[in-house]
Amino acid sequence: MKLTKEVILSALAKISLPNEGKNIVDSGAISNIQIFGIDVEIDVEIKNPTLQYKKKVEVECIKAIHDHAFEKAKVKVNLIVNAPKKSVEIKGDAIPGVQNIIAISSGKGGVGKSTIAANFAVSLANLGCKVGIIDADIYGPSMHIMFGLEGSIPEAVNVNGKSKIKPVEAYGVKLLSIGFFAQSQQAVVWRGPMASKALNQLLWDAHWGELDYLVVDLPPGTGDIHLSLVQSIPLTGAVIVSTPQNIALADAKKGVNMFQMESINVPVLGVVENMAYFTPKELPNNKYYIFGKDGAKGLAEQLEINLIAQIPLVQSVREAADAGRPAVLQEESPIALELKKMTTNILDSVKKRNINLAPTKAVKLTNTKGCSK
Numbered sequence: 001m002k003l004t005k006e007v008i009l010s011a012l013a014k015i016s017l018p019n020e021g022k023n024i025v026d027s028g029a030i031s032n033i034q035i036f037g038i039d040v041e042i043d044v045e046i047k048n049p050t051l052q053y054k055k056k057v058e059v060e061c062i063k064a065i066h067d068h069a070f071e072k073a074k075v076k077v078n079l080i081v082n083a084p085k086k087s088v089e090i091k092g093d094a095i096p097g098v099q100n101i102i103a104i105s106s107g108k109g110g111v112g113k114s115t116i117a118a119n120f121a122v123s124l125a126n127l128g129c130k131v132g133i134i135d136a137d138i139y140g141p142s143m144h145i146m147f148g149l150e151g152s153i154p155e156a157v158n159v160n161g162k163s164k165i166k167p168v169e170a171y172g173v174k175l176l177s178i179g180f181f182a183q184s185q186q187a188v189v190w191r192g193p194m195a196s197k198a199l200n201q202l203l204w205d206a207h208w209g210e211l212d213y214l215v216v217d218l219p220p221g222t223g224d225i226h227l228s229l230v231q232s233i234p235l236t237g238a239v240i241v242s243t244p245q246n247i248a249l250a251d252a253k254k255g256v257n258m259f260q261m262e263s264i265n266v267p268v269l270g271v272v273e274n275m276a277y278f279t280p281k282e283l284p285n286n287k288y289y290i291f292g293k294d295g296a297k298g299l300a301e302q303l304e305i306n307l308i309a310q311i312p313l314v315q316s317v318r319e320a321a322d323a324g325r326p327a328v329l330q331e332e333s334p335i336a337l338e339l340k341k342m343t344t345n346i347l348d349s350v351k352k353r354n355i356n357l358a359p360t361k362a363v364k365l366t367n368t369k370g371c372s373k
Contacts (some may be wrong), residue, residue, distance in 0.1 A: 003035050003037075003038065003040060003069060003070055003073060004035070005033050005035065005286060007069050007070075008033050008035070008042070008065060008069055009025050009030065009033070010062060010357060011064045011065050011067070011068035011069040011097065012025050012030060012042075012064055012065070013025040013026070014064050014068060015060050015061065015064050017029060017046070017057070017224050019278075021107070022088065022151045024044070024057075024061075024360070025026055027152065027266060028045075029044050029045050029046065029359065030034055030042060030043070030044060030045075031043045031044070031045050031080065032327065036071065038072060038073050038074055039073075039074045039172075040065060040073050040074065040075045040076070040077075041075075041076045041078065042061060042075070042076070042077055042078065043078045043080055044057060044061060044077060044078065044079055045079070045080045045081075045082050046079055046081055046082070046239075047081070047082055048081075048163065048167065049081045049178050050156075050205050051158050051165075051178075051181040051198070052153070052154055052155075052165050052181070052233075053156065054079050054081075055153065055181060056156065057077070057244045057345060058077045058079065058188065060092065061075065061077045062075045062077060071241065076094050087318060090277045092237060094233065095113055095203065095204070095208060095214065095233060095235055096133075097208060097209055097211060098208060098211045098212065098214045098250075099212050100213045100215070100350060100354075101213075101215070101216065101233055101234070101236050102213060102214070102216070102235070102236055102237055102238070102239060102269070102346070102350070103216045103218055103229065103235050103236050103237075103238040103239070103266070104116060104117035104120065104215060104216065104218060104238075105218045105220075105226070105238050105239070105240055105241070105259075106218075106220050106241045106242060106248075106251075106252065107219070107220065107221065107222070107240070107242065107248065107250070107251025107252040107253070107254050107255040108220055108242070108247070108248045108251040108252070108254065109140070109220035109221075110220075111220075111241055111242055111243045111248050111252075111274055111275070111296045112274040112275060112317075113217065113218075113220065113241040113245075113274075114135075114137065114142050114146065114243060114312075115146070115186075115202075115317060115321055115326075115327075116215050116239075116241050116274060116311070117133065117215055117217040117272070117328045117357065118133070118143060118147065118213045118217075118321070118326045119327060119328040119339045119342075119343075120215060120239075120339075120342065120343055120346065121133040121173045121213075121215045122171045122172070122173055122326045122328050122329060123215050123328045123339055123340055123342075123343035124173075124212070124215075124343060124347075125171060125172030125173050126172070126328070126340075127343070129212040129213055130209075130210055130211045130212045130213075131173045131174070131211065131212065131214075131215065132167060132173065132174040132175070132176075132208050132211045132213075132214045132215070133173055133174070133176075133214070133215040133216075133217065134175075134176055134177075134199075134214065134215070134216045134217065135173050135175070135176065135177030135178065135179060136199055136201050136202070136205065136216050136217055136218050136219065136225055136229065137217055137218065137219040137220075138178050138195045138198055138199065138219065139195070140213075140219065141177045141179035141182070142177075142179070143175055143177045143217060144168075144175070144177045144179040144180055145179070145321075145322075145324060146321050146324060147170040147171065147173070147175055147324055147326075148170060148323070148324020148325060149168050149170055149175065149180075149324070150179075150319075150324070152168045152180060153179055153181075154166055154167060154168050154176065156224060157207055159207050164205060164206060164207035164221060165202075165205055165206045165207065166200075166206075166207055166239055167206055167208065167260065168180065168206075169298055171325075171326065171329065173277075174197065174208060174211070176202045176208075176372060177202075178198055178202070189265050193224075195224060195311050196224055196225065196228035199225055199228050199232070200228070200232060203232055203233060204232075210346055210368050216229060216235075220251075221251070221255075222254060222258045226258065227373065230264050230266060234360040235266045235360050236267070236350060236353065236354070236360065237266065237267040237268065237269040237353050237360075238266050238268050238269060238348070239254050239270060239271070239272060239346060240255050240256055240268060240270075240271045240272070241268050241271070241272045241274055242267060242271060242272075242273060242274070242296050242299070243273070243274055243275045243276075243295070243296075244273055244275070244276060244289065244290075244291045244292040244293060244295030244296055244297070245272060245291040245295060246292060246295065247291065247349045248291075249295050249296065249298075249299050252271065252296070252299060253299060253303070256268055256271070256299075256303055256305065266302075266328040266362070267353050267357060267360065268305050269305060269306065269308070269349040269350060269353060270300065270305055270306030270307060270308035270345070270346070270349050271296050271299060271300050271305060271306070271308060272296070272308045272309050272311065272342060273294075273295065273296030273297060273309070273310045273311065274311045275290070275291055275311070275313040276291075276296075276310035276311060276312055277289050277290070277293070277310070277311070277312050277313065278290050278312065278313040278314075279312060279365050282328050287312075290313060291313075294310075296310070297310070306345070306349055308342055308345045308346055308349065309338065309341060309342035309345060311335075311338055311339065311342065312334075312335065313337065314327070314334075314335045316330065316333070316335060318355060327339060328340060328343075
C-alpha cells in the first residue's frame with residue numbers, strides 16, 4: 001500500500017482521545033503529516049501534559065498506522081502540548097489520604113540509598129502498613145528495577161472527573177518512578193524546573209489512595225529536587241544514608257544540615273550506616289570494616305541524631321536488587337532481620353517525632369540564601 005496523507009488520516013481516525021468525544025482526526029489534533037517513503041512524521045496537539053497521557057497517545061498513533069496503513073512504516077510522533085499556560089504549581093499541602101511522608105536521602109551517590117528505601121518500604125508493607133514509594137531520583141531512577149517492574153507502564157484512572165496516574169504495585173507497595181516513562185537506555189537530561197515539574201506530577205497527578213507511609217527516594221546530594229519536595233509537601237521526617245567512609249560522611253553531614261536549616265526545618269529521623277562491615281560465610285564471627293568503622297555512628301553522635309542501623313555489606317542484597325526482589329523478603333536470613341530491625345527503629349523515630357513535634361509545614365522559600373553551598 002502506498003502511504004499517503006489520506007491513508008494515514010484514515011488510520012488515525014480509529015483513535016479516540018480520552019474525554020474528547022471525537023476521534024483524533026475530527027478533533028483537529030493532527031496538525032501536520034509528513035511522508036518520506038516509509039518514514040511518517042506526525043504532529044499531534046494535546047491538552048493533557050501528563051507523562052502517561054503523552055505515552056498513551058504516542059503508542060496508539062504508532063499502533064494505528066502499523067495496523068491500518070503500513071506495518072513496516074517508521075513512525076515519529078511529535079506531541080505538542082496546548083494546555084493553558086500556568087506557572088509550576090508548588091502546592092504546599094498534605095497529600096489527601098497520606099498519613100506520613102518519609103524522605104530517604106544521601107549526600108553522595110553509591111551508598112545504597114535506593115536499596116535502603118526499597119527494603120524499608122517492603123518491610124513496612126509486610127508489617128501490614130499501606131505503603132507507597134516515589135522514585136524522585138529523576139536523573140537515575142532505579143526503583144522500577146529493584147521491584148521487578150521493568151517494562152511496566154502505569155495506567156490512567158478517572159478520579160472525580162480528573163485523569164490520575166495509577167501507581168504500579170509490587171510486594172504490597174504502590175510505586176511511581178520516572179523510569180516507567182523513559183526508555184531504559186534513554187538519558188534524562190532536564191534542567192531543574194523540568195525535573196521539579198516531573199516530581200510534582202508524581203506527587204499530585206497520582207491516585208495514591210489511603211497510605212500510612214509514603215516513602216520518597218531522593219537523588220543524592222542537595223539540589224532542586226530536594227527544595228521542590230520540601231516546598232511541595234510537609235515531610236514527616238528524613239532518613240540519611242551513608243557508608244562509614246569519611247568522604248561519604250562529609251556529604252552526609254551536608255544533607256543533615258540542609259534538612260535542619262532554619263528555612264527548611266524538616267526533622268531528621270536518624271542516619272543509616274550502610275555497608276558497615278563485611279562478614280564472610282566461612283568466618284561468621286569476623287567483621288571486616290572495608291569502608292571504615294563506626295563512621296556514621298560518630299556522625300550521629302556529633303550531630304545528636306539517632307543511629308538507626310548499621311547494615312552489613314552482603315552479596316545477596318545486591319543480587320536481590322538486580323533480581324527485582326528486595327532482600328528483606330529473604331525470610332529469616334541475617335540480612336533480612338537487620339533490615340527489619342532498621343524499619344522498626346525508623347518507626348520508633350517517627351512515633352517519637354509525631355508525639356513531640358508539631359506537624360511539619362511545607363517550606364516557603366523567598367530566596368536561595370544558604371541553599372547554594
